[in-house]
Amino acid sequence: xxxxxxxxxxxxxxxxxxxxxxxxxxxxxxxxxxxxxxxxxxxxxxxxxxxxxxxxxxxxxxxxxxxxxxxxxxxxxxxxxxxxxxxxxxxxxxxxxxxxxxxxxxxxxxxxxxxxxxxxxxxxxxxxxxxxxx
Amino acid sequence: xxxxxxxxxxxxxxxxxxxxxxxxxxxxxxxxxxxxxxxxxxxxxxxxxxxxxxxxxxxxxxxxxxxxxxxxxxxxxxxxxxxxxxxxxxxxxxxxxxxxxxxxxxxxxxxxxxxxxxxxxxxxxxxxxxxxxxxxxxxxxxxxxxxxxxxxxxxxxxxxxxxxxxxxxxxxxxxxxxxxxxxxxxxxxxxxxxxxxxxxxxxxxxxxxxxxxxxxxxxxxxxxxxxxxxxxxxxxxxxxxxxxxxxxxxxxxxxxxxxxxxxxxxxxxxxxxxxxxxxxxxxxxxxxxxxxxxxxxxxx
Numbered sequence: 001x002x003x004x005x006x007x008x009x010x011x012x013x014x015x016x017x018x019x020x021x022x023x024x025x026x027x028x029x030x031x032x033x034x035x036x037x038x039x040x041x042x043x044x045x046x047x048x049x050x051x052x053x054x055x056x057x058x059x060x061x062x063x064x065x066x067x068x069x070x071x072x073x074x075x076x077x078x079x080x081x082x083x084x085x086x087x088x089x090x091x092x093x094x095x096x097x098x099x100x101x102x103x104x105x106x107x108x109x110x111x112x113x114x115x116x117x118x119x120x121x122x123x124x125x126x127x128x129x130x131x132x133x134x
Numbered sequence: 135x136x137x138x139x140x141x142x143x144x145x146x147x148x149x150x151x152x153x154x155x156x157x158x159x160x161x162x163x164x165x166x167x168x169x170x171x172x173x174x175x176x177x178x179x180x181x182x183x184x185x186x187x188x189x190x191x192x193x194x195x196x197x198x199x200x201x202x203x204x205x206x207x208x209x210x211x212x213x214x215x216x217x218x219x220x221x222x223x224x225x226x227x228x229x230x231x232x233x234x235x236x237x238x239x240x241x242x243x244x245x246x247x248x249x250x251x252x253x254x255x256x257x258x259x260x261x262x263x264x265x266x267x268x269x270x271x272x273x274x275x276x277x278x279x280x281x282x283x284x285x286x287x288x289x290x291x292x293x294x295x296x297x298x299x300x301x302x303x304x305x306x307x308x309x310x311x312x313x314x315x316x317x318x319x320x321x322x323x324x325x326x327x328x329x330x331x332x333x334x335x336x337x338x339x340x341x342x343x344x345x346x347x348x349x350x351x352x353x354x355x356x357x358x359x360x361x362x363x364x365x366x367x368x369x370x371x372x373x374x375x376x377x378x379x380x381x382x383x384x385x386x387x388x389x390x391x392x393x394x395x396x397x398x399x400x401x402x403x404x405x406x407x408x409x410x411x412x413x414x415x416x417x418x419x420x421x422x423x424x425x426x427x428x429x430x431x432x433x434x
Contacts, residue, residue, distance in 0.1 A: 023185040040333040044345050071345075074180065075333035076298035080307045087299075093183035107341050119378060120340065121370045122144035123221055126179035127337035130190070 011059025018056045021094035028084050029053040035078035035088045041071045049078055049088045056091060069095040070106045070132065100134030107132035138212040138266070139201050140168035143222040144176045150219070150370035152414020156399035157218050157263055159412050163278060164270055168216055168263075169208075173200050177225040180337075188239055192246045194229040199247070199254040214259040216266055220369035224295035226260045227302035262296065262304050264312050264368060264398070272319040280407035282321035285429045288401065289325040289362035290314055291353065293372040294333050307331070313366060313398060320405040327357040334375040346375050347382035354383070354393055363425060366398040373397065378419045394422035404431050 019025055029050070036048040045068040047055070055063035063069070072092035079087045099106075107128060117125070146154040161168050174197050182190035198215070205213040217223045233240045234256035244253045267275065290313030297303040297310055305312045310331060314324045332353055335346030354376060357365055367373045377395040384390055396418065403413045404426065415423050415432075426432045 021184045021186065040349060041335075041345075043348075044342075071338070073333055073336040073338055074183065075294040075336065077294070077333065080298050080300060090183045097184050097187075112340070119374075121149035121374050122176075123179045123219065123371050124337050124340050124374065126144060126176060127221065127371070128340040130178060130180045130182075131337060132341065 005058050005060065007059060011061075013059070014061055015056055015059040017098070018091060018094045021097060022087070022090040024086055024090050026053050026057045026086075026091060029057065029086055030084055032083060034081050034083060038077040038081045039072075040075060040077060041073060044071045049092075052095075053086070053088060053091060056095070064095055064099060068092070069099075074131070096131070103134050105133040135162075135165055135167050136211040137167045137169050137208075138214060138216055139205050139210060140170050140216045140218075141174055141177075141197055141201065141222060141226070142170060143174075143217065143219045144179070145370040146218055150373065150397075152412070152417045153218055153370060153373075153397045153399060155412040156397060156403050156414060159408050160399050160402045160406065161263075161266075163406050163408060164267075164274070166266070166270075169210065171197070171201055171204055171215075173204075177222045179221050179225065181225045181228045188242050189246065191229045191232065191239075191243055194226050195233060195243050195254050196247060196250070198226060198230055198233075198256075198258040198260070199250055199252065202254070202258045203252065214261050216261055216263055218263050218368070220262075220293060220295040221371060223260065223262045223304070224302060228299075230256055230258065230260060231301065262368070264296075264316065265304050267316060268312060272315050275316070275319040276321070279320055279405045281405055281431065283317070283401060283405050283431070284321045284323065286322050286401075286426075286431065287325050287361050287363045288317050288322045289327045289357040289360065289365050290317060290330060290398070291327065291334075291357070291365050291367045291372060291376065291395075292331045293367070293369050294331070294336070296368060297331055313368070316398060317366065317401070320401060322401070322405075325357060325360045325362040327353070327360060327362065329353045329356045334372045336371060336375075339371075339375050339379065343379060343382050344386070347379045347386060350376050350379045351383045351387055351390065354380070355390070358391065358393055362393065364401075364422060365393060365395040366401060367395060368398055380420055392420045394418060394420045394425055396422050
């Protein structure tokens with residue numbers, strides 16, 4: 001499928017915002033796919049981590065509507081292997097934060113089974129709240 | 135007995151209590167007392183990755199400062215801070231690194247903490263209990279072994295946060311050996327699992343247990359194919375995902391055979407022949423005791 005991409009002020013501003021929040025420079029990504037090949041969660045993702053990097057570089061805000069940014073669990077497998085020294089998990093975090101700071105949560109406590117909740121070590125709740133709610 | 139400060143974190147005195155009690159017993163056998171910080175708070179479990187979010191670093195920095203003050207006031211033999219949980223290790227070390235390297239951030243974080251008695255300078259050294267054991271020496275450990283685990287095929291599992299990112303990891307992020315070295319010193323038969331440093335799914339276990347069950351299945355089945363009878367871990371979250379989620383794995387893969395997942399400290403207690411009340415062998419979803427009885431490592 002051919003997709004027409006328009007680079008304009010808004011898309012440049014979006015890319016700049018993600019770069020600033022993540023501390024990464026996505027234009028340094030070579031699109032080699034090492035992150036994608038290293039990602040243990042890839043099977044659950046709708047776009048690959050390298051596609052996520054590319055969409056950010058193009059300033060395409062549709063990246064924020066992907067499942068990928070939420071499925072990334074910050075395991076840093078991609079970080080350890082990126083030949084360009086980039087940290088895609090920080091980019092995913094920046095994208096999540098843009099959503100969460102608009103009070104758009106990915107997880108809702110009322111959906112949880114109270115009996116199930118009793119089983120978890122406390123760190124699960126703390127980590128999930130930190131990562132998936134604003 | 136050498137005294138060293140210890141930070142428990144949110145899970146080590148509750149759901150993962152047996153990890154703490156077993157580690158303390160093992161430390162004692164090696165002439166170390168893990169002294170729990172009298173005042174500590176949750177580290178936040180995950181390191182805040184965005185550049186502008188300093189507020190979430192306040193919790194770990196508070197703990198680092200309290201540890202520094204506590205060890206100085208009480209003249210502890212070792213002023214470093216020991217942790218058992220991989221997530222605490224990651225958060226405390228990464229935050230410490232940020233405070234050491236970015237002076238402007240350090241000042242701002244200290245400003246947030248204006249109610250504290252002193253300013254934090256980044257000087258607390260955080261180590262994982264496995265690093266302390268490595269320092270004590272595998273040779274010393276093997277001398278303590280009264281009940282060699284030579285009959286037991288053990289596959290260590292590392293997960294992510296003990297190893298990555300590499301600037302805070304305790305071993306080679308791609309090919310770690312610290313748990314293998316430890317298990318060898320207990321005379322265990324060490325089984326290599328190619329997925330030993332693959333993510334267990336972490337906190338997704340709360341929102342998507344099927345995903346985590348599938349990741350766990352891959353990790354466990356690889357260990358089993360290589361001949362493992364039991365898995366060791368060092369993180370309460372990995373332990374939960376690999377142990378408790380076997381219930382979900384079985385629903386998806388009825389041919390799967392359960393395998394016990396324990397903390398490395400529990401096996402150390404058995405090897406050192408320490409009283410097992412504190413080992414918490416009864417606190418697992420997959421009970422390790424039938425296997426250990428079969429291997430004559432436990433008495434009826």
